[in-house]
Amino acid sequence: MEDDKPWALLAEMSDRGNSEADLDIMHQHFQTICYEDFLQNQLLHGPKIEAVFVMNTRPVVEPSLLSSLPSLKVVANAGVGIDHLDVAYINSIGVKVTNTPGVVSNATADMALGLLLASARMIVEGHQIAVDPETTHIPRKPIGVEVSGSTMGIIGMGHIGHKIAQRGKGFDMKILYHNRSRRSVEDEQAVGATYCKNMDDLLRESDFVVLAVNLTPESRGLISHRELSLMKPTATLVNISRGLVVDQDALVKALQTGTIRAAALDVTHPEPLPRDHPLLSLPNALITPHIGFNTYTTRRKMVQMMVENALAAVKGQTIPNEVKPP
Amino acid sequence: MQCVCFAQCVRRLWRPAQARRLLKVTELHRSVRQLQHTKRNQCQVMEDNKPWALISEVGDEGFTEDVTDILRRHFHIVPHKDLLQNPLLYGPKIQAMFLWNALPLVEPSLLSSLPSLKVVVNGGVGIDHLDVPYINSVGVKVTNTPGVVSDATADMALGLLLASARTILEGHRIAVDPKTTRIPQTLIGVEVSGSTMGIIGMGHIGHKIAQRGKGFDMKILYHNRSRRSVEDEQAVGATYCKNMDDLLRESDFVVLAVNLTPESRGLISHRELSLMKPTATLVNISRGLVVDQDALVKALQTGTIRAAALDVTHPEPLPRDHPLLSLPNVLITPHIGTNTYTTIRKMVQMMVENALAALKGQPLPNEVKPK
Numbered sequence: 001m002e003d004d005k006p007w008a009l010l011a012e013m014s015d016r017g018n019s020e021a022d023l024d025i026m027h028q029h030f031q032t033i034c035y036e037d038f039l040q041n042q043l044l045h046g047p048k049i050e051a052v053f054v055m056n057t058r059p060v061v062e063p064s065l066l067s068s069l070p071s072l073k074v075v076a077n078a079g080v081g082i083d084h085l086d087v088a089y090i091n092s093i094g095v096k097v098t099n100t101p102g103v104v105s106n107a108t109a110d111m112a113l114g115l116l117l118a119s120a121r122m123i124v125e126g127h128q129i130a131v132d133p134e135t136t137h138i139p140r141k142p143i144g145v146e147v148s149g150s151t152m153g154i155i156g157m158g159h160i161g162h163k164i165a166q167r168g169k170g171f172d173m174k175i176l177y178h179n180r181s182r183r184s185v186e187d188e189q190a191v192g193a194t195y196c197k198n199m200d201d202l203l204r205e206s207d208f209v210v211l212a213v214n215l216t217p218e219s220r221g222l223i224s225h226r227e228l229s230l231m232k233p234t235a236t237l238v239n240i241s242r243g244l245v246v247d248q249d250a251l252v253k254a255l256q257t258g259t260i261r262a263a264a265l266d267v268t269h270p271e272p273l274p275r276d277h278p279l280l281s282l283p284n285a286l287i288t289p290h291i292g293f294n295t296y297t298t299r300r301k302m303v304q305m306m307v308e309n310a311l312a313a314v315k316g317q318t319i320p321n322e323v324k325p326p
Numbered sequence: 327m328q329c330v331c332f333a334q335c336v337r338r339l340w341r342p343a344q345a346r347r348l349l350k351v352t353e354l355h356r357s358v359r360q361l362q363h364t365k366r367n368q369c370q371v372m373e374d375n376k377p378w379a380l381i382s383e384v385g386d387e388g389f390t391e392d393v394t395d396i397l398r399r400h401f402h403i404v405p406h407k408d409l410l411q412n413p414l415l416y417g418p419k420i421q422a423m424f425l426w427n428a429l430p431l432v433e434p435s436l437l438s439s440l441p442s443l444k445v446v447v448n449g450g451v452g453i454d455h456l457d458v459p460y461i462n463s464v465g466v467k468v469t470n471t472p473g474v475v476s477d478a479t480a481d482m483a484l485g486l487l488l489a490s491a492r493t494i495l496e497g498h499r500i501a502v503d504p505k506t507t508r509i510p511q512t513l514i515g516v517e518v519s520g521s522t523m524g525i526i527g528m529g530h531i532g533h534k535i536a537q538r539g540k541g542f543d544m545k546i547l548y549h550n551r552s553r554r555s556v557e558d559e560q561a562v563g564a565t566y567c568k569n570m571d572d573l574l575r576e577s578d579f580v581v582l583a584v585n586l587t588p589e590s591r592g593l594i595s596h597r598e599l600s601l602m603k604p605t606a607t608l609v610n611i612s613r614g615l616v617v618d619q620d621a622l623v624k625a626l627q628t629g630t631i632r633a634a635a636l637d638v639t640h641p642e643p644l645p646r647d648h649p650l651l652s653l654p655n656v657l658i659t660p661h662i663g664t665n666t667y668t669t670i671r672k673m674v675q676m677m678v679e680n681a682l683a684a685l686k687g688q689p690l691p692n693e694v695k696p697k
Binding site for chain 1: 520
């Protein structure tokens, strides 16, 4: 009765992390109910809910959920990728969709470089040897591949791709990029990047191929047998975009046969992979569980942006980051 | 004898895999196998007059095959255990000694068994394990490999920094764990972009670390025995901290890139760690002894600092019951700062050049003089 802040629906407790900090930010402007509680009394809670906060694709926004939320004004996503949301359908029932572009770019670009370096310099293997109870002397191995002065090929030169290029330049890497459209001369010169109109050229010349595209029907399966076979056998594939951009079976084959040297993936399909998936046991595959923007600072900024977007939608104001269907 | 020479020529001209195939085809495989036996060196005595060099060993703990080829083009190689078995045969022949990972140990007893030794050729730039004045006093020069190691070492520093900050090791463990059924939401790291990097030791390697940090829009502070030029500072956007304490207080990532000297030994101890932020990470690519390890263990256990990422410890490797090995907020790699195929090749090439110059009595490209 005392609180007339609008209501927002959240995912199940177990699907969320850093709950305290996230909730504090949300509670500045919203009252929240989690999915389990909502399910216990949909008729009571449903009509109150004006916003759904989606984090790591949860809760899953399906027609059945939407139809039980008659007052819903906005589906607010934490993160920039919205391939898991049918924006056109959601808009068609009068609900807006928002995301958090820009705020995740630094952390995601940092992750791309972190994965690249960890793979190239075999940091995980090194640590395992260093702490192994059987280690009695400093071994010659592991021996990795040079990052400084090597060639980085970025596929997808958006906000995140450009920041990846900037970081690569700090290592005196030669930067190639492929994008649906060429960037401006200033953008290219800022990071010393060379446009490859033909993606095949980028694949042939790169020591590190970094995927930073959105997932769209065009980018789905973008990297398959053919593309992997064009890459150097000493090359590394780094993926911080979406698992479905890569044909995973083709990738497994390429890693097993030495068609490419290694892969470093923050994203797979599905997430997580089934426990018997071959990628999990390949020595030349480094996998992290989609933690591309997982820093305290970035998560806080992301949740703040998500809450601001939702609040604007609920109040009928201009929404900072509305996602329109393509 | 003709067969032996042919095999030798083949192995010199082709890379090992191709040479093996060629010699197999010409049915000299057995001769090659014999040559790869320890008696090989004795056969070579009859051959040509390349100078002789001592190494620790060939194989997993010494020089790998691909770089041993570079050495063999110019030298007859004697692994240390062969010298020990036959000191009177090999000792007087050896004019150069190639060190890798500080082995073989350059002790007076070894030096006295090598009357023709002209040069100790170190693989790597750090020479804290060598008593340069003593070695010079017995008429032997010392060389190292500066410059060529800097890129790979700076890359390693950033690799360790990022892996620690962004929980890559823990992430991989969870991702491949048989029990993982959901994407965890609690694996949260610290921001690198826009944070403050404090570099202690702004030499060739430290400067390259600064350059890489700048690519992440990090604020760069540095402390050095002497201030760098304005151009050097501006090139990487670095700010000098005359007082190391200020750097320790303000940095999110403290990176150690000093030489090990009597002054830098134990540079980071209880007091320095307590000045650091509790959210800060210590990265060490210099030498284990620069850090008071007991103080570091305590700081990590009590949360005085967030984490440490170390490519170097003392000793190497650590005893298997050392507390650093089991702390969750420690990332350790086994001194692989220069371990790339490209950099190792360049180091060995530089070592060979230095050794040949010493043997020819020419000026040494990279002689280490005592202070």
